[in-house]
Amino acid sequence: MTTHSAYLRRIAVAAIAASALGLAGCDDTTTEQKKNAESSTHASGEKGATQETVVVTSTRTISRSNTTTAPQQAAQLHSGAPESSTSILGTPDTSDKQQQPDHGALVPIGIRVASHDTFDRIVIDLEGTGTPGWASQLTTEPTQLTSGEVITFNGTQALLLNITGTLYPFELGIKDPNLNADIDPTSTGVVTEVRSLGTFEGSSQFLIGLDRTHPYSIQSLSNPNRLVIDIQH
Template identity: 35%
Template sequence: METQGAFSTEEVRIPPQGGELVIQDVRAGTHDGFDRVVFEFSGSGKPGFIAGYSPEPRQQASGNEVEVPGQAYLELMIQGTPMGQMSEREDLVGIGPVRVSPDGGLVGAGNVAGVVHGGVFEADTQYFIGVDSARPFNVYALENPTRVVVDFQR
């Protein structure tokens, strides 16, 4: 398995193209040279996203503090996910930790300590990915099915 593009610690911004997307799954895995978190969607359009490290995880709109495992926190805003288009899976739409391990646990994979859902506001879904340190990352979208992929350099 390969990653796409270059790793960096700089903020990434990609605008959405349409977007009526519904979260279907979140998963994490460890690969040769990188750890990966995947957000899979159904629906139409291409997601936009903003990704960058946050020194203090705070929920969008409310500003409430968000508890995230790990020592560094990558904030990922996935755009094109309207509130009216919610998943039927309760574990994917509630505020808080997302179950990403194969056994349904809360842990991530490799250097990924966990993923926390911050909520949806104005069609932007907020996630925090906790890692052991501010590692270089790469974020990109894939199709068939629609996915936003975050790779962390090991």
């Protein structure tokens, strides 16, 4: 009986030892799985954080780009503002002036005249594309571009202006505009007359009557296209 009891106790101890080893193995597996899971979670978190940073950086870049572009567009849309200036554009003198057109396909559509403290301004509005050219001359005997005949005018000196790079109105599908400005000599400083002499072979001719010889400047402005002639008093 004693021998049999001792045998049973050894079996029981062996079973308990085996169970303990099994539990230890389970704990090791569980610990390893937890470590793997934590490592995977940590790696996923880092990737997510990296993607989020890229998105934020991209959004900020677009925002800066939009902020920079808007003022540039606004500046381009208002590039014609100098016309309203109360000072002469360019450097006036009495010499003949010439400028070549740049792909000009333009039609004169209107004339505006205004007087300022130190100068008179004539603005010739243009419809079409490209940049106009011009040739100008102060003379006491202006001649017609097409016929060469001497033109009578109001005043003692004439500024003869040929705008080049121009078309006939029908070539742009517009009606013939009224290009003869009514000038009241009492409301201007030195300009006595502004008259269109017509268009011929890519050149539109204008006559500006003056009370005497004056320095002048010519400037081309865009948005919209126009030619600005300033006559110094």
